[in-house]
Amino acid sequence: MSIPLKIAIVSLLILLPSVKSNAQIKKSPSTTALPNLIQFVDPFIGTGGHGHVFLGANVPFGAVQLGPVNRSSGWDWCSGYHYSDSTIVGFSHTHLSGTGIGDLGDILVLPVSGKKKYALFNHHDEVVAPGYYSVYLRDDKIKVELTASERVGFHQYTFAKAGSSQISFNLQAGIGWDRPVQTAIKQLNDTTLVGYRYSTGWAADQRLFFTAIFSKKITGFSLADSSSVLNAIEATGKKLTATALFSVAANEQVKIKVGISPVSIENAAANIFAEIPHWDFNLTLNQAKDKWNKELGKVIIEAPIKTKRIFYTSLYHTMIAPSIFNDHNGDYRGTDKNIYHQPGFTNLTTFSLWDTYRAAHPLLTILQPERVKDVINSMLAIYQQQGKLPVWHLMGNETNTMVGNPAIMVVGDAILKGFTGFDKTLAYEAMKTTAILDERGLRYVKKYGYIPADSTVESVAMGLEYSIADWTVGQVAKYLGHADDYRYFNKRGGNYQNYFDKKTAFMRGRVSDNQWRMPFDPFQSIHRNDDFTEGNAWQYTWLVPQDVEGLITLMGGRRPFIKKLDSLFEVKGKLGAEASPDISGLIGQYAHGNEPSHHITYMYAYAAQPWKTATKVRYIMNELYSDRPDGLSGNEDVGQMSAWYVFSALGFYPLNPANGQYILGSPAVDKATIDLPAGKKFKIIVENNNLKNYYIQQVLLNGKLYDKSFLQHKDIVAGGSLEIKMGPVPSKTWGVSVGSLPFSTTRK
Numbered sequence: 036m037s038i039p040l041k042i043a044i045v046s047l048l049i050l051l052p053s054v055k056s057n058a059q060i061k062k063s064p065s066t067t068a069l070p071n072l073i074q075f076v077d078p079f080i081g082t083g084g085h086g087h088v089f090l091g092a093n094v095p096f097g098a099v100q101l102g103p104v105n106r107s108s109g110w111d112w113c114s115g116y117h118y119s120d121s122t123i124v125g126f127s128h129t130h131l132s133g134t135g136i137g138d139l140g141d142i143l144v145l146p147v148s149g150k151k152k153y154a155l156f157n158h159h160d161e162v163v164a165p166g167y168y169s170v171y172l173r174d175d176k177i178k179v180e181l182t183a184s185e186r187v188g189f190h191q192y193t194f195a196k197a198g199s200s201q202i203s204f205n206l207q208a209g210i211g212w213d214r215p216v217q218t219a220i221k222q223l224n225d226t227t228l229v230g231y232r233y234s235t236g237w238a239a240d241q242r243l244f245f246t247a248i249f250s251k252k253i254t255g256f257s258l259a260d261s262s263s264v265l266n267a268i269e270a271t272g273k274k275l276t277a278t279a280l281f282s283v284a285a286n287e288q289v290k291i292k293v294g295i296s297p298v299s300i301e302n303a304a305a306n307i308f309a310e311i312p313h314w315d316f317n318l319t320l321n322q323a324k325d326k327w328n329k330e331l332g333k334v335i336i337e338a339p340i341k342t343k344r345i346f347y348t349s350l351y352h353t354m355i356a357p358s359i360f361n362d363h364n365g366d367y368r369g370t371d372k373n374i375y376h377q378p379g380f381t382n383l384t385t386f387s388l389w390d391t392y393r394a395a396h397p398l399l400t401i402l403q404p405e406r407v408k409d410v411i412n413s414m415l416a417i418y419q420q421q422g423k424l425p426v427w428h429l430m431g432n433e434t435n436t437m438v439g440n441p442a443i444m445v446v447g448d449a450i451l452k453g454f455t456g457f458d459k460t461l462a463y464e465a466m467k468t469t470a471i472l473d474e475r476g477l478r479y480v481k482k483y484g485y486i487p488a489d490s491t492v493e494s495v496a497m498g499l500e501y502s503i504a505d506w507t508v509g510q511v512a513k514y515l516g517h518a519d520d521y522r523y524f525n526k527r528g529g530n531y532q533n534y535f536d537k538k539t540a541f542m543r544g545r546v547s548d549n550q551w552r553m554p555f556d557p558f559q560s561i562h563r564n565d566d567f568t569e570g571n572a573w574q575y576t577w578l579v580p581q582d583v584e585g586l587i588t589l590m591g592g593r594r595p596f597i598k599k600l601d602s603l604f605e606v607k608g609k610l611g612a613e614a615s616p617d618i619s620g621l622i623g624q625y626a627h628g629n630e631p632s633h634h635i636t637y638m639y640a641y642a643a644q645p646w647k648t649a650t651k652v653r654y655i656m657n658e659l660y661s662d663r664p665d666g667l668s669g670n671e672d673v674g675q676m677s678a679w680y681v682f683s684a685l686g687f688y689p690l691n692p693a694n695g696q697y698i699l700g701s702p703a704v705d706k707a708t709i710d711l712p713a714g715k716k717f718k719i720i721v722e723n724n725n726l727k728n729y730y731i732q733q734v735l736l737n738g739k740l741y742d743k744s745f746l747q748h749k750d751i752v753a754g755g756s757l758e759i760k761m762g763p764v765p766s767k768t769w770g771v772s773v774g775s776l777p778f779s780t781t782r783k
Contacts, residue, residue, distance in 0.1 A: 072331040073165045073324055075340075075347040081133070081671050083118035083664030085619060085628070088671045089132035089355055090116045092168045092181040092188070094323050095330045096383070096406070098359040099295060100130040101181045101188035102168055104140055104210065106153045110616065113137040115210045118664040123170070124153045125205055126181060128188045128295055129243070129430075132355045133671020134387065135617060136436070137211015138237040138429065142245050142293060146192045146202045148175040165331075165351055166323025182320040184310040185359055186303075190291040191316045197285040204228060204247065207261065207274035212236035220277045221269035225252045228277060229300045238432035242368060243295055246304040250290035250314050255280030290314055297431060298374055302362040309363040330354055333402045334685075337706040344662040346684050346704070349677035353395055354403075356673045357410060360384035360431065368431050370420040380412035380456075386428040387673035389437035389500070390630045392444040394678035397689040400452055401751060404712060408456030411449050414442050415457060418465040423472060438493055438568050439500025440469055447507035448693040451514055452748055463515055466508050470501075470524065477501065485533035488544030488552040488566050495534050495544055496568035496631070499578040502531040506581035507693045510780065531579050535589050540599055541572040558608035558624070569617040570631050573603060573624035580634045580691045582779045583641040593642045600638060604651065620659050620668025622651075627659050628669020633679050637690040637698040640744040640777055646730050646765030649701035652683050653729040656703050685709075685719060686759060687746055695748035696777050699770070701729045702759060715754030721761060728761040731769055744770030745777040 081088035091102015104115040106122035113134050115127065125143035147154065151174070160171035168181040176195035183189060194200050206218035213236035220230035231244040256279055258265040260272035281289055292311050296303035311319055331347055338346065360382050361367035367382040369375055375382075388396075400407055417425045417433075424442035427434045443466050450459055471477070476486040476497050486494040506528025512520035534542045536551055544552035544566035557572035567575050577600070579586040590596045604623040619628030626632045636651040659668040660680050667676055682688045686702030707719040734741040735758040736750065746757070769775075 069325060069328040070332050070335065071328060072347055073327050075343045076165050076327075076331070076351045077344055077348050077662060078163045078165065078351070079118065079664045080345070080348045080662055080666040081352065081664070082114075082116060084667060085111060085616060085669055086665070086667035086671050086676075087111065087113045087133045087135070088352060088667070089114045089130045090163060090168070091126070091130065092166055092183045092323070093355065094166060094183060094185055094326045095354040096356070096358055097183060097185045099128050099183045099186060099188045100132070100355065100358070101126060101128050101183050101190075102130055103170065104143060104208070108137075108211070110135070113211055115140050118158075121155055121157065122153050123156055123172070124208065125203070126179065126190070127208070127210070128245075128293060130210070131385070131673070132352065133673050133676065135670050135672075136237050138209070138213045139241075140208060140210030140213055141232055141234070141241075141243045142295065143205040143208045144190060144202060144291070144293070145205070146172075146175070146177050146179065146194075146200065146289070148177065148194065148196060148198070148200050151175075164324070165327035167320055180316065182316065182323050184319060184323070186294060186296070186306040186363060187311045188293045188295070189311055189316060189319050190293070192289045192291075194283045194287055194289065195285065197283060197287075200281050200283050200289075202279050202281070202289070202291070204230075204277040204279070206230065206232045207276060209234055209236065213241075215273055217271065217273060218275040219271040220258060220275050222253070222256045222277075226250075228279070229304075230275075230277075231300065237434055237436070238429040239434075240372070240432055241430045242297060243430075244298065244300045244303050245293055245295050246300055246307060247291055247293045248307060249279065250288075251281055251283075253279045254282050290316060296362050296366075297360055297368040298362055298366045302364065302366055306363045327351070330403075333710045334681075335708045336684075336704040338684075338704040341662055342684065342703050345660050345666065345680065348662070349660075349680040349684075352671055352677035353398060353674040353681065356385035356387070357383040357413075358385045360413075370417050370428075370431055370433060372431070373420075375416070378412075378416065381406075381409040382416065383409055383413040384428055384430055385673060386414070386425050386442070387675070388425060388427060388441035388445065389439060390672035390675040391678070392441040392692050393630055393633050393675060394682055394689055394692075395674040396445045397448065397692055398678045398681060400448065400454070400748070401709065404454070404752075407449055407454050411446055411454070411457045411462060414446060415461055415465055418469070423469040424465050435475070438475070438497040440504035441500070443469060443504040444507050444692045447511045448695075450511050451693060452695055459515070463511055463517075466511060467520065470505060470508050470527075480527065480530065483533075483548075484527070484530050485545050488546050493565060493568045495542055495566040495572075495575055496570065496578075498534055499531050499542065499575060502528055502579070503581050503692075505530070510693065528581055529585065531582070532585070532589060535576075537589070540576075540590060540595070542576045542578070543572055568631075569615045569629050570626065571618075571624070573606065573608075574618075574626055574629075574632050577603070577635045577638060578631050581693075583638055583690070583777075584779055587642060597639070597642050597644060597647075600635075600642075601647075603635065617669060622654070626669075627655055628667075630672060630675055633675070634688070634690045637688050637700060640698045640770065643771045643776060645699065645744045645770040648698065649730050649765075652688075652700040653703070656680065656683055657726075686721070686757075690777070691779060694779060697746045697748070697751070698777055699731060699734070699744050699746065699759075701731070701761075709751070711752055711754055715752075717751050717754055718756045720756065720758045722759070723761045725761075727763045730762050730765045731759055732762040732766045733760040733769060734758065742769060742772065742775045743777075744775055
């Protein structure tokens with residue numbers, strides 16, 4: 036790998052004098068008109084149990100997630116922090132939120148007054164809010180305060196004791212699978228460090244550059260590579276750590292601004308000067324709070340305080356990612372490792388698509404419509420650089436994690452909802468090309484219409500996910516007038532039928548046209564030749580959101596369908612000796628802790644029993660979400676677990692992620708106002724709503740009686756009002772007639 040430090044120095048020296056003093060900075064105009072919604076956000080929710088959420092300071096969709104990293108490691112430390120811990124090894128600038136694999140943790144900074152490599156803390160000494168993290172390190176008597184802009188982490192350390200103190204920059208440490216490949220640090224002058232960190236892990240080839248500027252002059256500086264001390268101010272090695280020494284007075288503050296970049300040291304510095312060209316910590320903090328209040332304010336709800344806390348914390352979680360992956364000037368490093376300048380869109384990363392295509396991305400189409408074009412353009416750039424749409428993309432790397440082609444649903448949904456700002460011809464090309472590759476079991480789909488269970492691990496889960504993607508390609512082909520493609524992909528969208536065994540009424544592994552994999556146990560979840568992904572046949576039998584009517588027919592009609600669906604929430608059985616910890620939040624065999632189950636409660640509406648959806652949805656909101664640290668029943672999965680709650684609390688959910696319909700359930704809010712572009716608003720008014728009245732009795736859309744058990748996307752984004760009257764018993768008339776039922780494909 037190249038060593039860019041010396042090349043960067045001249046450019047940086049030119050940039051450095053442009054740093055402005057506090058006196059030169061105009062204060063941003065007051066934004067007191069913004070509602071104070073961050074008061075309802077508790078970032079600790081999801082840091083306990085198996086939530087794996089990020090804790091720290093960031094701004095909506097920012098590249099920087101600046102927060103603590105515990106000394107402990109393991110599955111529950113995938114974000115770097117777990118509520119059960121009481122140790123901190125430093126504060127790193129990148130984190131994942133809610134994933135089941137650990138990575139990142141770049142540029143780890145730790146202030147100490149002695150030689151310890153970690154600090155102890157108590158939760159009583161932590162203060163956390165959107166855009167802010169603070170902790171008091173008692174042994175060292177240091178108050179740590181963190182805030183951030185999009186690409187810059189801002190540290191403020193208050194040293195209670197006078198004397199010699201030090202701040203270490205650790206490029207060796209990473210979270211989870213992450214390990215360094217090559218690192219570099221240079222003391223550029225008495226207030227500036229620069230360097231880079233190349234690492235491998237879940238993201239196989241991650242490259243991050245940084246510039247760190249101190250508010251106080253460094254009095255001493257040392258470097259070490261692993262345990263070997265280096266007598267130098269500049270080094271390249273595999274496991275570098277730098278220590279900057281300071282002489283501080285009692286209660287003196289030392290501040291650091293750390294700019295990060297996927298491109299270069301110069302760009303990291305330029306990000307600082309563009310975003311935080313001053314030393315006013317509170318100004319940056321208030322700007323971060325304003326950004327969060329602005330985004331949270333796109334939905335104003337009236338509800339009990341506990342519901343508000345869960346709702347706004349959930350909404351907060353949905354805006355940690357996808358995260359920015361470019362510099363302030365637009366530069367970014369592509370999947371092909373080339374540098375792209377002025378691409379015309381904000382490049383994004385951290386696409387946990389197997390999870391987020393289900394609800395988190397549909398939520399963006401309502402609450403963040405201006406960002407949809409950036410999401411799609413980022414995916415199309417990835418397609419052009421790697422030859423297919425992303426599967427699970429992280430920091431310019433394709434991880435190929437999880438099964439299916441989930442980006443197809445996100446791109447297809449944007450096209451079918453009429454979004455603009457991207458090349459629809461290229462988008463359709465990307466969808467089609469991705470669907471007809473020969474990789475990851477697709478060659479069997481094209482040859483047989485199913486993936487033989489003895490050819491590919493997780494064949495059933497993979498095949499069912501491909502069917503959803505193929506159906507979506509077919510719908511877009513129809514929308515764009517490609518008749519032949521529509522017929523081909525619509526047929527492939529029905530391939531889910533090839534995994535359904537009518538004798539057992541389960542989806543299961545097929546070895547050939549006339550042979551099922553044996554033995555078969557619908558409770559079995561994990562074994563050496565598993566046919567499912569983090570689940571079993573009980574959960575995956577319902578993974579047909581694109582054609583619920585077809586699944587009802589396969590099961591023999593509404594009655595057997597309802598009977599089987601009821602059983603899902605009631606049946607008890609052993610999951611298997613090696614059951615995945617992702618199979619959590621169980622109600623019978625329904626597993627709310629993992630994404631393949633998320634749409635299932637809303638399937639009752641297709642069989643004219645919407646009141647059963649209400650019962651299940653309300654139970655899940657009340658029992659499987661809370662305002663405690665263990666308030667999530669499974670991994671957050673980069674916003675999906677929380678997006679389910681946001682939608683469900685508002686009263687509707689996108690069961691089919693690409694047909695523009697939202698199934699009505701049982702709203703937890705009393706009122707909600709959704710801000711839309713061009714000054715439009717969509718208002719939701721819920722009457723007689725309480726713990727006992729969770730059944731919809733009557734619905735009025737824009738003042739007119741509305742008997743359908745679903746909403747259309749176009750009805751929401753047009754603005755208007757939705758009035759829902761609730762009651763203690765199921766309605767015998769609402770949402771049960773043939774014309775009231777949701778449907779999978781567009782009716783003309």
